[in-house]
Amino acid sequence: MRAVGLRTLRGTALFAVPLALIVVLGDALASPADLRVIVNFVIALVLVLAIQTFSGNSGIVSFGHVGFMGVGAYVAALLTIPPDTKSDILPALPGFLHDVQLELVPAALVAGGVGALLAAAFGLALARMQEGAMAMATIGVLVIFFVVFDNWDEVTRGATGLFGVPQATTVYAAFGFAVVTLAIARAFRESNAGLKLRASRTDALAAEALGVDVVRLRFVAWVLSGFLMGMGGALWAQFNIAFGPRQFFFAQTFNLLAMLVVGGLASASGAVIGAFTITAVFELMRRAEERIDVPGITQIVVAALILVVLYVRRDGLMGLSELDDALARRLRSRRARSPTET
Amino acid sequence: MIPLADLAQEAIQQAINALALGSTYALLALGLAMVFSILGLVNFAHGELVTVAAYTMYLLNLEDVPFAAQVPAAIAAAAVAAVLMERIAFRPLRGASFLTLLFASFALAVIIQNIFLAAISPRQKGVRLPDLFNEAITVGGYTIGWLQIITTATCAVALLVLTTFLRRSTQGLGMLAAAQDFQVTRLMGIPANRVIATAFAISGVLAGIAAIFVLARRGTVEPTMGFNPVLKAFIASVIGGLGSLTGAVVGGFVLAAIEVGLDASLPDDVLGFRDAFALAVVIAILYFRPEGLLGRPSEAR
Numbered sequence: 067m068r069a070v071g072l073r074t075l076r077g078t079a080l081f082a083v084p085l086a087l088i089v090v091l092g093d094a095l096a097s098p099a100d101l102r103v104i105v106n107f108v109i110a111l112v113l114v115l116a117i118q119t120f121s122g123n124s125g126i127v128s129f130g131h132v133g134f135m136g137v138g139a140y141v142a143a144l145l146t147i148p149p150d151t152k153s154d155i156l157p158a159l160p161g162f163l164h165d166v167q168l169e170l171v172p173a174a175l176v177a178g179g180v181g182a183l184l185a186a187a188f189g190l191a192l193a194r195m196q197e198g199a200m201a202m203a204t205i206g207v208l209v210i211f212f213v214v215f216d217n218w219d220e221v222t223r224g225a226t227g228l229f230g231v232p233q234a235t236t237v238y239a240a241f242g243f244a245v246v247t248l249a250i251a252r253a254f255r256e257s258n259a260g261l262k263l264r265a266s267r268t269d270a271l272a273a274e275a276l277g278v279d280v281v282r283l284r285f286v287a288w289v290l291s292g293f294l295m296g297m298g299g300a301l302w303a304q305f306n307i308a309f310g311p312r313q314f315f316f317a318q319t320f321n322l323l324a325m326l327v328v329g330g331l332a333s334a335s336g337a338v339i340g341a342f343t344i345t346a347v348f349e350l351m352r353r354a355e356e357r358i359d360v361p362g363i364t365q366i367v368v369a370a371l372i373l374v375v376l377y378v379r380r381d382g383l384m385g386l387s388e389l390d391d392a393l394a395r396r397l398r399s400r401r402a403r404s405p406t407e408t
Numbered sequence: 409m410i411p412l413a414d415l416a417q418e419a420i421q422q423a424i425n426a427l428a429l430g431s432t433y434a435l436l437a438l439g440l441a442m443v444f445s446i447l448g449l450v451n452f453a454h455g456e457l458v459t460v461a462a463y464t465m466y467l468l469n470l471e472d473v474p475f476a477a478q479v480p481a482a483i484a485a486a487a488v489a490a491v492l493m494e495r496i497a498f499r500p501l502r503g504a505s506f507l508t509l510l511f512a513s514f515a516l517a518v519i520i521q522n523i524f525l526a527a528i529s530p531r532q533k534g535v536r537l538p539d540l541f542n543e544a545i546t547v548g549g550y551t552i553g554w555l556q557i558i559t560t561a562t563c564a565v566a567l568l569v570l571t572t573f574l575r576r577s578t579q580g581l582g583m584l585a586a587a588q589d590f591q592v593t594r595l596m597g598i599p600a601n602r603v604i605a606t607a608f609a610i611s612g613v614l615a616g617i618a619a620i621f622v623l624a625r626r627g628t629v630e631p632t633m634g635f636n637p638v639l640k641a642f643i644a645s646v647i648g649g650l651g652s653l654t655g656a657v658v659g660g661f662v663l664a665a666i667e668v669g670l671d672a673s674l675p676d677d678v679l680g681f682r683d684a685f686a687l688a689v690v691i692a693i694l695y696f697r698p699e700g701l702l703g704r705p706s707e708a709r
Contacts, residue, residue, distance in 0.1 A: 127507050191695035198506055199650045199703075202450060202642045203694060206687040209639065217680035316635065320518060327511045361530060362522030369515040369522075376515075377500050380508050 070256040076390045078249045081338050085111075089241045101237060107345045108240040109302050111338060114325045115244075115251040116294030118337040120287045121326065123260050125267030126197045129319050130188070130207030134292045136215055136314030137184055138177035138299025143228045144221070145173040146304060151230035158220040170234035174243070174300040181296020185289045193285040197270070200284075208319060215311035227310025235305035243301055247294055251334045252388075254290060259283055267332075321348075324368055328375050330382025335389035340382065347371060418672070421550055426661070426668040428556035431563030434660030435618040436641035437648065438570075439611030441656035444645070445587035446607050448506055452513040453493060454641060455634025456520040457612050461486040461619035463524060466535050466629045475538050483616035490612025491605055517634070524631040532628040541624045559621045566617055567657065570610065583607060587653065643690055649703025658701060666690070 085108070092104040117131045144159070145168045152164050168176070188207050192200050215222045222228065254260045266273035266280040274280050303309060321344070329340020351364040375382065387395075440454050461482040468478045497516045501509055544553040574580035582598040583606060594600050615637075622637055623629065640663060641656075648659025666686050674682060694700070 125505075125507065127510060188691065191691045194698040195694060196650070196699065196703075198444075198448075198450065199646050199694070199698070199700065201506075201510065202646050202650070203691060205639060205642055206691060210684040210687045213681055213684040217684075320514070323511065323514070327507075331507065360526050362525040365522045366519050366526075369518040372515040373497065373512055373519075376504070376508055376512050380501070380504050 070253065073256050073388075073390070074249055074253040076394075077252045077334060077388050078245060080390045080393075081248060081335070082245045085241065085244065089237050093237050103345070103349060105235065105237050105240050105305055107341060108237065108244045109235070109298065109305060110322065110325065110341050110345065111244045112240075112247045112298035112301060113295065113322055114329075114337040114341045115247045115334060116291050116298050117322060117326055118291075118331065118334060119251045119254055119294060120284075120291035122331045122333065122337070123255060123263040123267065123287055124197075124284050125331075126204075126284070127201045127323065127331075128204040128207075128288075128291075129201070129323075130204035130211075131291065131295050132314050132319045132322065133208045133211030134181040134185060134295035135299035135302065135318070136211050136311070138174075138181050138296030138301075139303035139309060139314070140215065140222055140228070140299075141177040141180045141296065142173045142300030142303045143231045143309075145176060146170075146232055146234065147228070147230045148232070155223060155228065155230065156221070170239055170301075170304055173234075173304070174297045177300035178293040178297035181299070182289050182293035185292020185295075186285075189285045189288040189292075193281050193288060208315070212311055212315050215314060222311065225310060225312075227308065227313075229308035231303050231307045233305060233307050235301050240301060240305070243297070247298070248334060248338070250290075250294065251337070254287070255334060255388075259286060263287055264332075320365075321368075324372055327382055328372055330379075330384030330386070332381060332386045333384050333388045336382050336384035339384055339389070343383065344368065417549060422668050422672050424550065424552055424556060426665045428553075428559045429668060430661035430664030431559045432618050432621045432637075432660075433640050433644045433664050434657040435563055435566060435614045436637050437644035437656035437660045438567075438653060439614035439618075440638075440641045441645050441648075441651065441653050442583075442587075442607050442611045442614075445651045445653060446583070446590055446604060447498070447502075447509070449498060449509040449513065450506070450642070450650075451493075451611070452510065452638065453497075453517040453520060453634075454513075454611065454615060455636075455638025456517050457486045457490055457493075457615035457634070458619040458622055458637045459520065459524060459629070459631065459634040460489040461616040462535070462623045462629045462633060463528065465620070465623060466533055469535050479620060482619060483613055486616030486619060487609045487612035490608040490615070494604060494608040517638075521631045521634070528631075530631060532630045534628050535623060537624055537627065555621070555624050562617060562621075566614065570614075579606065587651075643687065645700075647690055647693060647700055649700030652700070652702045655700055655702035662693075662701070663690070 088104060089108065092101055096104060113135060117128060120126070120131070121128050144163055145166055148167060149165055152159055156164075192203055192207075195203060216225055218224070255264070262273065262278045263280075263283040265276070266278055266283065270280055325340040325344045326337055327340070328343055329338065330336025347368060348364060351367050355364055379385065436454070436458070439457075440451060443449055443451050443454075464482040464485040465478045468481060473481075493516065497512060498509070501512055504512075541555045541558075544551050546552075574584050579602075582593060583603055585596070586593040586598065586603045590600075593603070618637065622633070626633070641660075644659035644663045645656045646659070647662050648655025648657070663686070666689050667682065670682050670685050671679070674685065697703075
C-alpha cells in the first residue's frame, strides 16, 4: 500500500508543479483571451483524466463519456443559475430545482454524483460485453444523452441551450480540481483494482483465469470515471456559462479522445501530455487559420497528427508507463552504471 | 373483430417499412462486419464511404449526367475510396490493437469529412433524384413506396450475389476462411493483401449501394452525412454479434424493426426521443446477450 501512496504522490506532484507555474504565470501575465485558453486546458485535463480512468485501465475506448460531461454540465447549470433567470428561461422547472442555488464545489460534487449514478445504470449492461462490442455500445450512450439534451425542453431548453450560469470556475479552482482528479486517477491506477484491471487490458482471458473479476472491475472503473466526468462537466459549464446539446457530441468526443490517444491512453501522464500537446496544436492552428483561411484545416491537421502519432508510436507519446516511473527507472539504471555508486 | 383486422393491416404495413429500412442497415452493417471479421478493425470511416458515393452523385448531377450512369459511378467511387483507405491509412497499422485501429479510422473519418467541408461546402446541398423515388403504389390496401421496393429488391440481389461469391469462388471461400481465422488462412497460402483489399472493396460496394438509398431518403449531401449510417451499422453489427456476417444482416433488420416499431407506437410528444429509446432497447438486448444475437462466445477468440 505504501508504494501506491508514494507513486500517486510522486506522479501527481510531477505534473502539479509545472501546472501550478502555468496557472500562476497565466493569472499574472496572460491576456484575458490567453487565460481562457489556459483555464479550458486545465478543465480539459480533468475531462481527459476522467476518461483515462476507465479507458486507460480497461483498454476499452469510450465514446460515451462526453454524455456524462453533458450530464454534469446540465446538472451544474440547474443548480447554479439564479432563480430569477430560471423563471425566465425554464418556467416549467419543478419547485425545488427552481429555488436551489449552489456554489461551485457542491454543484460539481452533485453533478459528479448524478454522472456516477447514470454511469452505473448503463454500466450494468455495458460491463458484461466484450471489449469491441462495449466500445461500440458506448457510442449508443453518447447518442442517447445527446437526444435527451436536444429534446427535453422543460429542463434543457432543447437545441436552444442554457445560459446564465455564474462563472464560478476560476483558474485556481480549475487547477485544484485538476490536481485532485490527477491524484484520484493515479491512485486508482496504482490500486489493487487498477492493477487487476490493467492485467485484463493486456489479456482478459488470462486475467480471468487468475481470478480477476473483469466485469466487476470494468463496472467500478466506469462508474468512477462517470463521477469524474460529471464533475468535469460541471466545472466546464461554470466556466463557459452558456451551452447547448451540440457541445456534448462528436466534436467534443473527438477532441478529448485525441488528447488521450496522442498522449498515450495507458497512463495518467499520457492524458496530461496529450491534453497539453493537442491544446498547443489547436492554438497554433487557430492562429494560422486566420491567415490560411481554409475551413476545417485545424481538424484535418489534428486528425493527421493523430494518425502520425499512431504510425510512429502505437501507444501514444508516453507509451505504456507513467512519466515518473520512467524517470525513476532511468535514474536507477544510471546509478547502477555509475562507478562511484558501487 | 374489425379493430383486430386493422391492427393486422397496420402491422403488415409497418413490417414493409421495416424491411426497406432494414435492407439499408443490413448493407452498411455487412460491409463493416466484412472488414472487422478479417482485420479486427471497426472502421469508423465506413460512413465516409457513403459520403464519397453521395458526393459523387451530387457532382455528376451538376454535370447533368443521367441517373443510370451516376449509380455505377457512385458505387465504384466508394469501392475505390475503401481500397485507398486500406492502402494508405490502415496498412501501416496492420496488427495494431483494436483501439489503435479504431482511433485511426476515427481520425480518418474526420479528415475525409473536413476535406468535403473545405473543398465543397459545409452546408447541405440538394441532389435531384428520379421522381420514381417519391411515388408509391397501392397493392391490396397497402401503400408501398417505389423507394422501399427498390431498396429491398436491391439489397436482396446484393446479398444473393455476395453469398454466391463467398460460397462458390475460391477467392470467396478464402475470405470466409479468413473471417474465421485469418492466421490459419494465411498459412494455407491465401495471400493476405488480396483478401484484405477484396474485403475493403466489397465493403465499399455495399456502402455505395446503401448510399443511394441514404441519399434518396434525405435528398441532400452534407460533409457529416456519413455519421448516421455508420452509427446504425455499428449498432446493427453489435446487435447481431460483432464479427458475424450473418449477424450483421440480422442486426440490421432487428434495428430497423425496433425503430419502425417505436415510430408507430410512441406518442407524438416523445417522438423526438425515438433514437434514445431505440438505443435503450438495444442496450437491454445486449444486457441479456452480451455477445449479440449470433455472436461467438468470448472464449472462442
